[in-house]
Amino acid sequence: MTPAPIAVALDAPNLETAARWASLVTPHVSTVKVGLELYLRYGPDVLATVRGASGVRIFLDLKLHDIPNTVAGAARAVARLKPAILTVHATGGPDMIKAAVESAPQTQIAAVTLLTSLSEADLAAVGIQGPAGDAVRRLAALAVGAGAQALVCSPREVAAVRAEVGPGVTLITPGVRPAGADTQDQARVATPEAAIADGADLLVIGRPITGSPDPGAAAAGIAAALRRTALSRP
Numbered sequence: 001m002t003p004a005p006i007a008v009a010l011d012a013p014n015l016e017t018a019a020r021w022a023s024l025v026t027p028h029v030s031t032v033k034v035g036l037e038l039y040l041r042y043g044p045d046v047l048a049t050v051r052g053a054s055g056v057r058i059f060l061d062l063k064l065h066d067i068p069n070t071v072a073g074a075a076r077a078v079a080r081l082k083p084a085i086l087t088v089h090a091t092g093g094p095d096m097i098k099a100a101v102e103s104a105p106q107t108q109i110a111a112v113t114l115l116t117s118l119s120e121a122d123l124a125a126v127g128i129q130g131p132a133g134d135a136v137r138r139l140a141a142l143a144v145g146a147g148a149q150a151l152v153c154s155p156r157e158v159a160a161v162r163a164e165v166g167p168g169v170t171l172i173t174p175g176v177r178p179a180g181a182d183t184q185d186q187a188r189v190a191t192p193e194a195a196i197a198d199g200a201d202l203l204v205i206g207r208p209i210t211g212s213p214d215p216g217a218a219a220a221g222i223a224a225a226l227r228r229t230a231l232s233r234p
């Protein structure tokens, strides 16, 4: 069976846990995501450990955000680890995004538009007025114009982003929660089925899978629900 378009966020406190989660979920999902917690604790070695024998695709989520020269150096430094995807913040601007794209040519650069943890009130507090969707669409167009091949946005905005950037860009949505699940620190959320129906290519899901007593079964359950949705579509 083809693995589901899910990147499991391995936000683990130690390498053993991350490796265990990775081996449990990789039969069911296409990708695993290494973020700041693991990378800052263990460094580049974490990618080889998590990749393990399965050779699963790695999404390296470092959310780079600095001046173009510094981001170019950072992207070059991690490009040798061959992550499939690397994140940068779209608000770093077009020159910064372009620097990342040029410095990691084998890696898909994903520009994070507005963090899914921010509510509209939070966005207003940092000076982003109006509906989140407007700013997300503007940042999406800017990032694609600068060469980003992928975008990160909330599932609430993914349909508008798809309409803005067209079919060729990979749309990645965190802020995904199965119906009835605790939203925790996420503000702009939707279900896995809704995210896919609205045009997401890859769903980032962490705690709903890794917080389960059986992460393998939780990943398999969400993957099966996505397959059922795909089959029921006309």
Ligand SMILES: O=C(O)c1cc(=O)[nH]c(=O)n1[C@@H]1O[C@H](COP(=O)(O)O)[C@@H](O)[C@H]1O
Pocket (backbone or CB within 6 Å): 009, 010, 011, 035, 061, 063, 087, 112, 114, 115, 116, 117, 152, 153, 174, 175, 176, 184, 186, 204, 205, 206, 207, 208
């Ligand atoms: O870039 C990301 O992956 C990301 C962007 C964003 O806007 N929101 C967001 O939650 N994420 C990441 O997606 C994951 C979501 O995890 P859960 O909330 O546990 O499903 C975390 O690892 C976040 O770092």
